[in-house]
Amino acid sequence: MNGSERALALVAGIGNPDRGDDGFGPTVAQRLRGRAPFTVRVVERSGDALALIEDWNGIPFVIVIDAAAAISQPGRVHRLDLTDRPLPIGLAPPSSHAFGVAETVELARSLGKLPRHLIAYLVEGEQFATGAPLSPKVANAVETVAERIVNELSAILEAKGNAGYA
Amino acid sequence: MANRTVRVDYIARVEGESSLELHVRNGAVDRVRLSIFEPPRFFEALLRGRGFGEVLDIVARICGICPIAYQMSGVHAIEDALGIQVDEPIRGLRRLLYCGEWIQSHALHIVMLHAPDFLGYPDAIAMAREHGEAVQRGLALKKTGNELLRVLGGREIHPINARVGGFYRVPGRAELAPLAEALKHARDQAIETLRWTASFSFPEFVRDYEFVALRHTDEYPMNAGRIVSSAGLDIAAVDYETEFIERQMPYSTALHSALKERGAYLVGPMARYALNRDRLPVEIRALADEVGLEPMCRNPFRSILIRGIEVVYACDEALRLIAGYQPPPRPFVPPEPRAAVGYACTEAPRGVLYHRYRLDGEGTILEASIVPPTAQNQGVIEGDLRDVATASLDLDDHALQASCEQSIRNHDPCISCAAHFLKFQLHRT
Numbered sequence: 001m002n003g004s005e006r007a008l009a010l011v012a013g014i015g016n017p018d019r020g021d022d023g024f025g026p027t028v029a030q031r032l033r034g035r036a037p038f039t040v041r042v043v044e045r046s047g048d049a050l051a052l053i054e055d056w057n058g059i060p061f062v063i064v065i066d067a068a069a070a071i072s073q074p075g076r077v078h079r080l081d082l083t084d085r086p087l088p089i090g091l092a093p094p095s096s097h098a099f100g101v102a103e104t105v106e107l108a109r110s111l112g113k114l115p116r117h118l119i120a121y122l123v124e125g126e127q128f129a130t131g132a133p134l135s136p137k138v139a140n141a142v143e144t145v146a147e148r149i150v151n152e153l154s155a156i157l158e159a160k161g162n163a164g165y166a
Numbered sequence: 167m168a169n170r171t172v173r174v175d176y177i178a179r180v181e182g183e184s185s186l187e188l189h190v191r192n193g194a195v196d197r198v199r200l201s202i203f204e205p206p207r208f209f210e211a212l213l214r215g216r217g218f219g220e221v222l223d224i225v226a227r228i229c230g231i232c233p234i235a236y237q238m239s240g241v242h243a244i245e246d247a248l249g250i251q252v253d254e255p256i257r258g259l260r261r262l263l264y265c266g267e268w269i270q271s272h273a274l275h276i277v278m279l280h281a282p283d284f285l286g287y288p289d290a291i292a293m294a295r296e297h298g299e300a301v302q303r304g305l306a307l308k309k310t311g312n313e314l315l316r317v318l319g320g321r322e323i324h325p326i327n328a329r330v331g332g333f334y335r336v337p338g339r340a341e342l343a344p345l346a347e348a349l350k351h352a353r354d355q356a357i358e359t360l361r362w363t364a365s366f367s368f369p370e371f372v373r374d375y376e377f378v379a380l381r382h383t384d385e386y387p388m389n390a391g392r393i394v395s396s397a398g399l400d401i402a403a404v405d406y407e408t409e410f411i412e413r414q415m416p417y418s419t420a421l422h423s424a425l426k427e428r429g430a431y432l433v434g435p436m437a438r439y440a441l442n443r444d445r446l447p448v449e450i451r452a453l454a455d456e457v458g459l460e461p462m463c464r465n466p467f468r469s470i471l472i473r474g475i476e477v478v479y480a481c482d483e484a485l486r487l488i489a490g491y492q493p494p495p496r497p498f499v500p501p502e503p504r505a506a507v508g509y510a511c512t513e514a515p516r517g518v519l520y521h522r523y524r525l526d527g528e529g530t531i532l533e534a535s536i537v538p539p540t541a542q543n544q545g546v547i548e549g550d551l552r553d554v555a556t557a558s559l560d561l562d563d564h565a566l567q568a569s570c571e572q573s574i575r576n577h578d579p580c581i582s583c584a585a586h587f588l589k590f591q592l593h594r595t
């Protein structure tokens with residue numbers, strides 16, 4: 001969709017594509033281009049998570065995709081509904097900046113600026129080295145997550161009578 | 167309670183990773199260490215062997231908050247080496263770009279990182295529940311600053327449009343018009359934010375700093391000026407390493423800077439304002455008077471007011487630059503490589519940022535030296551901590567830690583830059 005149309009949903013792939021498995025979010029976002037319904041806006045974000053509050057302003061359904069530290073097995077995907085609860089501490093994606101995704105979500109909650117539905121897809125990462133590609137286990141999860149998101153978006157938008165494909 | 171140790175393993179609400187360790191022995195502060203354990207990033211070594219044209223893309227990666235500062239000091243140093251004088255509109259666009267970075271960096275620090283200290287909240291998330299309007303103003307200011315970076319720099323994070331000799335692409339007047347509208351609104355928000363911070367209670371605390379900042383013949387300093395200090399230093403960037411020295415500290419991955427003759431010194435908004443108040447427009451000085459900001463402020467807790475003044479000024483200055491902008495006849499001056507050394511200092515939001523490059527005849531970087539503001543302020547931050555802790559020893563460990571952390575945040579340190587921030591340890595023995 002172009003910028004002048006009002007999006008019904010937003011998908012934000014978060015992370016640095018030059019830092020190993022941190023590139024998972026942007027990679028999934030790229031995989032969604034042309035596949036997600038045209039009423040869905042797909043963005044890639046790195047660094048400044050606070051900008052998400054502006055990104056999802058006025059958009060009712062939001063999916064964020066990010067990498068998390070490994071807590072059980074690298075490549076494992078977690079789908080979390082953040083609409084009414086924060087990211088669990090163990091899964092909150094790490095950030096060297098003062099405001100990561102977890103803090104941004106809670107700030108938005110304090111401000112009453114959360115979207116009506118906020119879903120997070122998090123993959124447990126294996127390595128985050130500078131310049132490294134996705135690890136094989138995390139790369140294997142890209143298509144699976146892209147497919148799940150397309151299906152989830154289609155189901156939601158069809159239920160609202162707003163589905164459509166470019 | 168005569169002897170105790172306070173240790174903060176990760177200092178919150180700063181950029182990057184560091185820790186603080188405080189030892190109190192026999193009722194007196196015995197040792198203060200601000201340890202930066204962010205891994206060393208070896209940017210200076212990384213630059214060696216690269217072409218001068220690659221410098222700006224590499225140094226922009228040093229910091230996600232102040233990439234423009236690194237690009238501006240870098241581009242001026244390379245242009246100094248190559249003997250390039252840029253056209254006046256290019257100089258204006260660079261100053262406009264810097265205004266954007268000052269607005270977004272200061273707004274983030276004032277509202278999201280520093281204000282919770284004064285209002286007794288653990289973080290901006292908790293503060294937002296009762297001060298939602300102030301937080302939303304801060305976010306809106308940050309957005310406006312970022313928008314300047316996006317339009318002029320090509321993108322908000324690690325911008326890509328600046329190049330040696332000018333810009334890859336310069337905007338037309340029509341592209342800047344929407345920015346002017348946003349900046350007029352941002353100026354009002356900046357004044358409201360300043361007045362909000364002026365209502366805070368500030369600890370009575372004064373230190374006798376040597377302030378170091380750039381000073382320009384007629385501008386509040388950003389991209390140009392001589393390096394001056396409150397103790398009479400007045401040098402060009404080429405003489406920086408004659409007057410200043412960097413030292414390794416065994417407990418930190420960042421180098422500590424000092425004046426060879428006099429030791430610790432302070433760069434940043436307090437120094438800029440103290441040494442350049444007369445370069446601010448009369449309306450901005452009147453605003454400083456209105457919020458009770460003295461001409462030479464030596465209370466670091468009040469630095470939040472100076473950042474607020476600088477945000478208003480950056481909005482005004484950006485509006486002035488946009489109003490007078492005429493696109494240059496060419497987007498850049500073509501650079502010709504030559505064997506030379508170039509030096510530059512510019513005013514990052516956190517203070518003076520020094521770059522030096524030695525190039526060979528092909529334009530390859532043979533040597534690079536980068537001294538970020540936080541590395542320069544570490545001595546002063548530790549000095550502040552010693553005095554703040556000494557005045558707060560009757561507090562319990564939790565309150566003492568909070569006081570020390572606030573003291574560190576007074577200087578908005580960017581640890582990622584310096585190690586290229588905070589764990590707190592207090593030992594009372």
